[in-house]
Amino acid sequence: MLQAFLQNIINGLAQGSVYALVALGYTMVYGVLQFINFAHSDIFMLGAFSGFYLAKWLTPIVPNPLVLLLATILGSMVFCVTVGLTIERIAYRPLRSAPRINVLITAIGVSLFLENLGQIIFGADPQVFPALIATKSILNTGGLVLNNIQVLVVLVSLVLMVVLHWIVHHTKLGTAMRAVSFDIEVANLMGIPTDTIIIFTFTIGSALAGAAAILYGLSYPKIEPLLGTMIGLKAFVAAVFGGIGNILGAAVGGIVLGLAESFTVYYISSSFRDAIAFGILILILLFKPAGLFGTFRREKV
Amino acid sequence: MILSIKNLSVNYGLIPAIRNLSMEVGQGETVALIGANGAGKTTILRAVSGLIKLASGSVVFDGQDIARLKSHLIVRRGMSHVPERRGIFANLTVYENLLMGAYIRKLLPGDLDEVYSLFPILLERKKQIAGTLSGGEQQMLAISRALLSKPKLMLLDEPSLGLAPQITKSIFSIIQKINKAGTTVLLVEQNAQAALKISHRGYVLEVGEITHTDTSEALLTNDAVRKAYLGDH
Ligand SMILES: Nc1ncnc2c1ncn2[C@@H]1O[C@H](COP(=O)(O)OP(=O)(O)O)[C@@H](O)[C@H]1O
Ligand SMILES: [Mg+2]
Secondary structure (H helix, E strand, O other): OHHHHHHHHHHHHHHHHHHHHHHHHHHHHHHHHOOOOOOHHHHHHHHHHHHHHHHHHHOOOOOOHHHHHHHHHHHHHHHHHHHHHHHHHHHHHHHOOOOHHHHHHHHHHHHHHHHHHHHHHHOOOOEEOOOOOOOOEEEEEOOEEEEHHHHHHHHHHHHHHHHHHHHHHHOHHHHHHHHHHHOHHHHHHOOOOHHHHHHHHHHHHHHHHHHHHHHHHHHOOEEOOOHHHHHHHHHHHHHHHHOOOOHHHHHHHHHHHHHHHHHHHHHOOHHHOOHHHHHHHHHHHHHOOOOOOOOOOOOOO | OOEEEEEEEEEEOOEEEEEEEEEEEOOOOEEEEEEOOOOOHHHHHHHHOOOOOOOEEEEEEOOEEOOOOOHHHHHHOOEEEEOOOOOOOOOOEHHHHHHHHOOOOOOOHHHHHHHHHHOHHHHHOOOOEHHHOOHHHHHHHHHHHHHOOOOOEEEEEOOOOOOOHHHHHHHHHHHHHHHHOOOEEEEEEOOHHHHHHHOOEEEEEEOOEEEEEEEHHHHHHOHHHHHHHOOOO
């Protein structure tokens, strides 16, 4: 009983930290621009594919698995940042003063575009993500299994979230990002160049999605161009659960969702794996629409 | 003239809010812009600091036309705008709000000492979330934040809004102090009495147009102004 419980915690944490990393991208962009960047899930997908190709290319050159892993993560992060900033520049920035619904529709358009482009370039069939690091069990007692990949996923996520927290709370840019997300107009009156802050926000969100994609590929080594859809939806639920726009909320939301899924699969049925996310979404929208840590902002006049 | 507004018109949609308005602020002055609620005072300040588009007219600040400049660049030219209702970042600490005030500069330790000596309460509340401050303290924070960009001209939009008379009084005396220390001030107020007492000159605004302008002393004794704005019947 206890082993099963702990096992679910382990699985849930590993899955949840990937959700959390992706959820952070949704919530930060929402924070500064008040719209859901639907293309974020496809940035995640592109991160997985960039990692796939990069790892294939690097594997014969780089003998050290740890270096290979770090290089792949960094490469995917850089690639995702490039994609994220390109989308921001050509699709979202021209709409800065347009009604929010226009931006939202554009985001959906960009998402569909990337998914179809992905199918053309990568093919619709799933590909096997290379095992950058051989799976080794670290712990195997009384039915409790813990492997190195799970530890790695949780550790890397944790490090990224700590770094993010530090950036957001202890740097001038991070503070400006919080200022912009509270009141973009007043931020302008402080001389804060809001476009720069928006670029900064997309950079961080996309980088986290890139890292999350590799961690995902290591845990579930099957990737395809529609990969982002389900992960993206779940990460979005996690962000709403934590209170969209709230950074801590997204991190907690991701972990909670991962744990909820893992427990649901074990104690109820694996066919509820995806349903639980939407169950949580409905519950939160019914009972605490602002999310766990969220407060609805005062509508500005 | 550090600020000169010429033939300014601003519309909200098709509705004109400011019509062909001209006014000036001289280097070192405190100029009051008074008028009833809805007269267009906030609209003028927002147009000057680049938050809303002008329909026509020009705004020359420190020798350069800034009418089409983005607001964050106007701040860099030396103008600082304390918005109506103060615009505190309620999610940030007092200290972080001050940091944002100094965003365009490198914050030197002495800068903070300066604002803390004007408003010692802010030093006490330094680490507190700004949203938990009282209205008066928030106004002090808003003014301090604006000072930290080292502006040549400070625009203040109804600093007395929602404050007890005693607090208004102390804030107005600080505004006077700031002006004496060399910052030019354009002060927008519904509280005409208080504003005219600490200013050199004043403009009276009625539905988007200037109806009177004179030295503040003269406006304080002007019959029409007294009747309309100073509660004399
Ligand atoms: N965002 C807006 N949209 C439409 N009308 C506005 C807006 N802001 C202000 N107004 C109108 O413009 C006029 C001037 O408003 P404002 O500049 O806020 O006056 P004041 O600051 O003197 O109280 C008012 O009639 C007000 O209703
Ligand atoms: Mg006003």
